[in-house]
Every structure is written in C-alpha cells, then in structure tokens.
Amino acid sequence: MMSFFMGLLLVLTLVVLHQRFLGFAAQKPEDYADGKPDFDIRRHFDGTIVCEGVIYGPTGRVVSRFVADMEARWDGDTCVMQEEFRYDSGATQSRCWTFRMNPDGSFRAEAPDLAGPGRGVQKGSGVQLKYRIKLPEDSGGHVLDTTDWMYLMENGAIMNRSQFRKFGIPVAELVATMRPKEAA
Template identity: 70%
Template sequence: MSFFLAFVLGALAVLALAILRGRMLAFPAQKAGDYAAKTPEFDIRRHINGPILCEGVIYGPTGRVASRFVADFEARWEGNAGTMTEEFRYDSGATQSRRWAFTLGNDGHIRAQAPDVVGYGEGWQRGSAVHLRYRIRLPEDAGGHVLDVIDWMYLMENGTIMNRSQFRKFGIPVGELVATMRPKGAA
C-alpha cells in the first residue's frame, strides 16, 4: 500500500469517527426518550403559556458571544393548538418578531410553523424536556442563510425553562443559543 493511499484511508477514518462522534455523543445525539422519566413533567400547554420573559445569548462559530437579547413572548393554547408571538430586542438595537403556530399530538409529538421556518418544525415533549428540529431562514441583513436548528428546552423545578439551541450549516455547527424563559413577573 502506498503512503498516499494509507494517508487518505487514515484521514477518512478520522473523518468518519468525527462524524460518528457528532451524531452519537454530542448535542444532536440527545433523544426525547432520554428525559421521559425525568421530572418535573413539561407540558408546553401549561409551561409555555401566557406572557413569558426570555433572556439569552447567541454564541458564534468561535464560541464567543455574538449577541445578547431580551424577548417578550405571548403564548396561548386552545386544546392542542397553540400560538406564540416573540418580540426580540438585541444588544445591537435590532428587533425581530416571530409568530409560531404549534400543534401538539396526544402522543407528545409537536409540529411547529413560523414564517421564517422552512417547511415545518418537528419535535416531542417527554418528561422534563421538549425537543424541536427545524430549518430557519435568517433575515437578509444576516445573509439570508438557511440553518438547521436543534432546540432543547428543559423544565426546572421552579418553572424556569432552560433553552439550548444549536445552529448548523452543512452539518457544521455555526452558532449556539442559551436562554432562560419564565413567566413574566416570576422572580
């Protein structure tokens, strides 16, 4: 075997292991069932309902804080159908609005839509966690790119929701969001 062929095969093996690690051991490897037995029980109709204050940071591809934000959410449910409006205020002075429409299946399956979401978002609520995957189109002033998003929300004992989201382009992580969500007026 030539040195070049051995080098290429070695490089392919390292790449395959990196991809496998990313799918099986990293953030995207979580499954809703991992949290099925965890408490408190997260019911989006109850815990993502009414006026909500959200505060968070967005990390860029280098791991540095790229942006900070505060947002006001308003969520309403009628049975298993819900809507949520989001009004973001970024540290740059920019603002952004989004309106989600949710459908919750009796089995915990979630389907989500928003104007900047390509197609539908899909996910699950299980135990103490909610998981959503979707593709989002960034505003034109942010490049108009379409990113794959993985959202994980975890319900804390005091009712606060911890949100961690990862953004990917061509399977490569390009950003991450960490935020808290809690009913307005809660300490």
C-alpha cells in the same frame, strides 16, 4: 501521501461518530422520559414569558445577546406565541409561532421564517423541536437546520439550548432561559 488521507479519514470518522453518539445531536426525547418535573408545553408555554440568552458563533464566542418577551395563548390544542426580541446591537425581531398538539404529545410548529413545519416531541422533563429556519437577507439568507432542546427546571424556569447547522456542520448555538413574567 496515502497515510495522510487515511489519517484524515480517521479524524473525520471520529468527528462524525462523536457528533452522532456523544455530542449535542446524540440526545433523544426518550433520554428524558423519566425526568421530573413533567414538561407540558400547554402549561409552561402559556401567558407572558421572559427570555434572556446569548448566541455563539462558529468559533464558540458570544456574537449576540438578547432579551425577548413572549406571549402564548392556547385555544384547545393550538397555541399562538408572539415573540419580541431586543438584541444588544439595538436590532429588534418579531416571530409568531403556531403550535398544534397531537394526541400522542408530539406537536407541529410553524412560523413565517421557517422553511416548512417544525416537529416537536415532549417527554418527561425535556422538549425537542427540529425545524429549518430562514435567516434574514442581512444575515446571509441561509436556511439552517435547527434543533432546540428545552429542559424544565424544578423552579419552573426553562433552559433552552439550540444548535444551528449548515450542511451538517454546527455554525451557531443559542443558550437561553425562559420563565413566566412576574406580575407587576
């Protein structure tokens, strides 16, 4: 019986070490500091943006697809970005973000469905944003720890990968692209 618990402890230790040093959570903004092109959210989150993505559930299967229209406007170091999501289920969702830039390039993010402010850092070609999001009641009403990683591509598109965790355990992941909407 003791060897079972020792084996279980070893497996749990390896999982924690993998997540901390090798997995998604191991990324740091400094990893992208020398990356090009430079991602400046003041420039790349400005105007009308189209977003398309998928959400993966805890089993790794796609549980939802979405398209979103975003409208971002800056006034000095403050941005208001309105998002309008349309899901494959027919459901819609709106979110209004407020971003406030700090002199060092970090930023604060707020939205009505966040449990407290989010914190962001932009370095080189990457942006990391961490926040706690409150799910709607019809989705369980849970509060999830969220990490968004956004990477600026050479053509101006932004690749977004987000991980949602509950008690440190990944429960969902989002992958999306964002790009400026082409003029009609």
